[in-house]
Amino acid sequence: MHDVQSRWQNILDSISSSARKAGRSPDEIELMAVSKTHPYASISSLFACGQMMFGENRVQEAEQKFPVDRPRGMDLHLIGHLQSNKAKKAVSLFDAIDSVDSLKLAQKLESLLVKPLPILLEYKTAVNDSAKSGFETPDELFSALEQISSFRHLTVKGLMTIGPLGAGEKETRNAFALLCKTAQMARLRFPHLDFSTLSMGMSQDYGWAIEEGSTRIRIGSALFGAREYV
Numbered sequence: 001m002h003d004v005q006s007r008w009q010n011i012l013d014s015i016s017s018s019a020r021k022a023g024r025s026p027d028e029i030e031l032m033a034v035s036k037t038h039p040y041a042s043i044s045s046l047f048a049c050g051q052m053m054f055g056e057n058r059v060q061e062a063e064q065k066f067p068v069d070r071p072r073g074m075d076l077h078l079i080g081h082l083q084s085n086k087a088k089k090a091v092s093l094f095d096a097i098d099s100v101d102s103l104k105l106a107q108k109l110e111s112l113l114v115k116p117l118p119i120l121l122e123y124k125t126a127v128n129d130s131a132k133s134g135f136e137t138p139d140e141l142f143s144a145l146e147q148i149s150s151f152r153h154l155t156v157k158g159l160m161t162i163g164p165l166g167a168g169e170k171e172t173r174n175a176f177a178l179l180c181k182t183a184q185m186a187r188l189r190f191p192h193l194d195f196s197t198l199s200m201g202m203s204q205d206y207g208w209a210i211e212e213g214s215t216r217i218r219i220g221s222a223l224f225g226a227r228e229y230v
Contacts, residue, residue, distance in 0.1 A: 005049045006105055009111035015217070018210040029210055032077065032199070034220035042066050042224050047074055055079040055098070055218055059086045063093055076097055079160070079218060081133050084108045091117060096102050098160050098199055101133040101142035106154060107183070120199055123182055127166040127176035134161065145190055158197030159183050163205050169194065172205050176212035
């Protein structure tokens, strides 16, 4: 527990430092603990420190790992690609879905919902990476938003992206800047929707992400240590 708490505090201090460097308040930036591959005991320890928001990549893993009666205030988000055949389980398990990467998926989720569900729309900023999902152009994103904006239950909260893994500072910053620019265009096009959340930045690049405008960073191994299993 002491190791987890120490790593958590170090990350918070680093967030504060990056925010000040960018002329921002640390209060503008949320920390999401990415708990994929780590057991619930580690998650519970981090929650006891005061960490509330957790991200999981797979529906099946989260279903097996998290108790049905998880503690009040423990906010669980899906951040990995969601297949349509797992959408029903996802809406019952997660408090938010941060990886809505197509209109088809959004329509499927909406058809399953009876209460509001916060979502982020995933935008592909690493254009040459075929392994990544997401809307690939502003036109594609805005076309989907034209329909999503009329949905009763899906509640848009912003955009998310995965930066180019292993890239240098310039390429990574450009990807993050692109997400910010896309969000600015979306705010003008859809002023009635909320684009206040920009989820970008992970363990290797969150400092750059904060300087480029991120409001939510996703940190895994820097908090939990090496992965417990694959």
